[in-house]
Amino acid sequence: MDLTLACSILLLAVYGFELITTRKAERKHAEYPLAIGWSSLTPRVILNFIFAANAANVIEDGYKKFKNEAFRLVRNDRSIFILPTCLLDELSRLPSTTASPHGALESDLLGEYTGLNLILDSRLHHSIVQRKLTPRLGLLTPHLETELQSAFQDNFPACDDWTEFQPYQVFAKLSARLSARALVGPKLCRDPIWLDISVNYTENLFRTIVILRLLPPWMHGLLCYFLPSYWHCQRYVQKAKAFLGPILRHLLHKNDISSWSPHGAEDDSNVLRWLAETAKGRDRDADTLAHVEVLLALASVHTTLLRMANVLYDLTANPELFGELQAEIQAVSSNQDGWDQTSYSKLDKLDSVLRESQRMSPPTILGMKRMFQQPHTFSNGIHIPKGTYVCLSTFAIENDPAHTTNPEVFDGLRSYRLRQQKESKAVQENKNNDDRLFSSMEPTVLNFGYGKTACPGRYFASLVIKILFVKLLTEYDFKFLPGTGRPKNLMAHEFLFCWPWQKMLVRRKKDGICPF
Numbered sequence: 001m002d003l004t005l006a007c008s009i010l011l012l013a014v015y016g017f018e019l020i021t022t023r024k025a026e027r028k029h030a031e032y033p034l035a036i037g038w039s040s041l042t043p044r045v046i047l048n049f050i051f052a053a054n055a056a057n058v059i060e061d062g063y064k065k066f067k068n069e070a071f072r073l074v075r076n077d078r079s080i081f082i083l084p085t086c087l088l089d090e091l092s093r094l095p096s097t098t099a100s101p102h103g104a105l106e107s108d109l110l111g112e113y114t115g116l117n118l119i120l121d122s123r124l125h126h127s128i129v130q131r132k133l134t135p136r137l138g139l140l141t142p143h144l145e146t147e148l149q150s151a152f153q154d155n156f157p158a159c160d161d162w163t164e165f166q167p168y169q170v171f172a173k174l175s176a177r178l179s180a181r182a183l184v185g186p187k188l189c190r191d192p193i194w195l196d197i198s199v200n201y202t203e204n205l206f207r208t209i210v211i212l213r214l215l216p217p218w219m220h221g222l223l224c225y226f227l228p229s230y231w232h233c234q235r236y237v238q239k240a241k242a243f244l245g246p247i248l249r250h251l252l253h254k255n256d257i258s259s260w261s262p263h264g265a266e267d268d269s270n271v272l273r274w275l276a277e278t279a280k281g282r283d284r285d286a287d288t289l290a291h292v293e294v295l296l297a298l299a300s301v302h303t304t305l306l307r308m309a310n311v312l313y314d315l316t317a318n319p320e321l322f323g324e325l326q327a328e329i330q331a332v333s334s335n336q337d338g339w340d341q342t343s344y345s346k347l348d349k350l351d352s353v354l355r356e357s358q359r360m361s362p363p364t365i366l367g368m369k370r371m372f373q374q375p376h377t378f379s380n381g382i383h384i385p386k387g388t389y390v391c392l393s394t395f396a397i398e399n400d401p402a403h404t405t406n407p408e409v410f411d412g413l414r415s416y417r418l419r420q421q422k423e424s425k426a427v428q429e430n431k432n433n434d435d436r437l438f439s440s441m442e443p444t445v446l447n448f449g450y451g452k453t454a455c456p457g458r459y460f461a462s463l464v465i466k467i468l469f470v471k472l473l474t475e476y477d478f479k480f481l482p483g484t485g486r487p488k489n490l491m492a493h494e495f496l497f498c499w500p501w502q503k504m505l506v507r508r509k510k511d512g513i514c515p516f
Contacts (some may be wrong), residue, residue, distance in 0.1 A: 033071050035062030045216055052214055052493045056365055056395065059494075063396035070382050076216050077107065081390040083368075085397055087378050088443055091368060091390070091450030094376065096387035101453050103371030110212055113224045114205045115237045116298075120293050122283050124275065125295050132274040132458035133182060137463055139269060141341040143189040144178055144467055147189065151177040152471065160505045164481070168500045171308040172199050178464045179300040183293055184244070185270035193243050198297035201236035204229040205298065210492045220498040241290040244272070246310035251276035263443065272294060278485070303363050304461050308468060309498045310361040310489070311354060314406055314410055316478050317486035318506065319408075321412045325350050325473050327487075333515040343515070344466045350473075354438040354465060358447055359398055360410055366494045367394035369444045394446040403444040438462050467516075475512035479505050 008257040035058050036050065051058055051073055062071045062082060072079045083091060091099065102119045111117035119125065157165045178449045179191035188194055200434075207229035212220050224230040257278050275289045282287070315321050328349045333339060371390040377383045384390060399407040404414075415436040422435055435442065439458040441450050446457040472478075480486070481503055488498045 001184070004308075004420050008222060011422065012256050023380045031067060033069075035059065035065075035073050035082070044074055044076060046066055048076040049071060049214065051075060054208075055494050056491060058398040059365060059393045060396045063393045063400075067413060077215060077496055078389055081384065081388060082366075083378075083382070083395050085392065085443065087380070087382070088392065088446075088450060089367065090378055091370065091392075092372070093455070096373075096453075098374045098376055099370035099372050099390070101449075103373065104369035104391070106207075107389060108369065109372060110209055110220070112459070113212060113220060113230055114208055114233050115291070116295065118288070118295065122288065122292060124283050124289075124292050126281060126456055128274055128278065128292075129460070130272055132278070134456060135458050136269060137459060138341040140182055140341055141344075141463065141467075142516075143186070143269070144181055144464065145175055146175065146468055147181040147186075148471060150190070157506065159476070159508050160507050162505045164503050166310050166501060166503055166504050167307070167312055167499050170504060171305050171312075171325065172500075174468060175204075175299075175301050175305040175308060175464070178467070179297060179304065181270070182194045182269045183300070187270055188247075188272075191243075193239070197236050197240050198301050201233060201240075201294055202298050202302040204232040204236065206302075206495065206497070208233060212231060214495055220411065222399055236296055237291060238312055240294045241287045244276055244290040244293055245286045247272065248276060248289050250281075251283065252286060252289075299457060300464075302462065306360060306361075306363055306496070306498060307354065307461070309502075311469065312467065312472070313480065313486045313502075314357045314360070314412065315353065316480055318410060318412055319479075322473065322477075324413070324467075325353065329474055329515065339515040341395060341463070342375075344463060344470075347420060348418050349464060349471075350469060351438045351462070352414065352419070352436075353412040354462065355415045355436070355440075355445075356410060358438065359404070359407075359445075361489055361496060362395055363445050363496055364494050365393070365395035365491075365496070368450060391481070392446060398445055398447075400444075403452070471514045474514045475509055477507045483503060 036047075036455060058073065059082070065071070066082075066084075068084050068086065070084065071082050071083065096102070104119050106116055109116045111119065150175050151277060155177075157163050157170075159165070164488055174194070176195045177189060180194055180198060182195055183189075183198075208224070208227055211227060211229070212224060215223060227404075239436070249299045251273060272293065275292060277383070279285075279289055283292075315325075325347075328347055332343050332346045336343065371386050372386055372390065373383065375386045398404060401407060419436045436471075439448065439462045441454050444449070448458040487499055487502045
């Protein structure tokens with residue numbers, strides 16, 4: 001038998017196997033329509049390629065056709081159910097024992113092959129941010145500002161005249177430094193070993209995910225060994241354990257034998273110390289806590305970096321906003337004694353720009369993801385079997401013209417104007433107005449989730465991004481290279497990425513003064 005014939009037989013066998021499994025899955029969920037039409041001879045692997053290459057359009061088409069009912073998308077690993085918005089409140093209230101957000105995330109990010117399976121066993125990464133980091137953002141703010149100044153000296157180009165630079169590459173270093181200041185403290189946040197881990201673990205994780213999710217799950221266990229990014233992920237986790245392990249063992253021992261707790265010195269105001277204080281049971285292990293630190297770096301560095309780059313691109317594409325935001329910073333700085341965390345909460349126009357940028361360039365176009373651990377029937381009769389993955393089409397929901405006027409247009413002050421209108425009404429009714437902020441949770445704005453499982457790090461992300469842009473807006477000018485405009489984002493599966501080698505021009509202002 002020659003090689004050509006053998007390969008043909010193998011391909012036919014794979015096609016037949018995929019077609020059989022696809023048909024079996026279709027019969028199981030036949031009552032829920034597919035987002036795209038398909039032939040009975042189309043195997044799952046082909047439908048997955050269509051989704052991977054064109055997810056935004058596939059999901060938007062499904063949302064428009066089936067807005068008030070559940071529909072399905074086909075991926076290699078499973079069919080995923082897209083629920084209608086009317087079930088948001090009900091979905092958000094389900095306990096994790098019924099509908100697990102961590103199970104869905106682990107499935108999306110292929111935890112078995114990327115090291116993210118830890119989130120199935122530990123909730124420390126969530127609780128430490130919610131209970132320790134967020135309440136202490138006011139104390140951390142001056143330290144983050146100081147760290148940013150130092151990071152600029154080390155990583156930002158000297159640019160008295162127009163100078164080329166790569167925003168993504170520079171912001172990766174700045175984001176890593178700021179996140180590290182909160183995660184590992186002042187003594188470690190500039191260490192090149194940790195900075196390498198916090199940036200490059202994430203980069204290799206997404207390379208692994210994008211490639212493996214193109215192929216059927218039964219191939220993952222073998223194919224992963226041929227991916228350099230897979231081995232890099234494993235090495236970065238081990239590197240983190242070797243780097244942080246001795247420090248964590250010392251802190252755990254110190255906490256065990258004494259009354260030490262991280263509430264005093266500046267060096268104690270970081271996640272590393274808080275983990276050593278609060279970890280219990282099987283989490284109270286140095287290697288486990290080092291792994292948790294890697295997951296927190298993944299969550300903070302990549303998403304913050306993505307937002308930093310897209311906000312700069314959006315501002316440069318709408319240069320009239322530079323003057324608006326600079327005037328706002330100057331007004332806030334002039335109207336108070338000193339600059340602190342409360343100053344950032346007064347930058348309503350900047351907050352509006354962040355929110356609008358995220359509306360058009362979110363890190364993922366799906367949200368409210370849940371893996372059902374138990375069968376469940378919603379109040380409208382939609383039945384979800386055990387083991388089913390469900391989510392909402394968050395990008396399509398927010399950009400529905402019924403929810404956002406002229407959604408195709410970037411309007412940086414959109415939320416600012418709407419917020420001003422609501423604020424006038426709130427003052428009249430003696431109510432607080434927390435709607436339409438970058439960090440807000442709303443039924444039609446779900447980038448940070450909704451309800452009790454919403455992203456606890458959204459306040460930290462908002463603060464870090466605002467600290468960066470206060471400095472950028474007051475000290476630098478930006479423009480695109482001649483003949484170019486706002487770069488397009490890249491999409492793979494439901495994830496959005498920036499082209500990492502994009503170049504722009506930057507120039508330092510002659511009279512620019514940062515307020516911190």
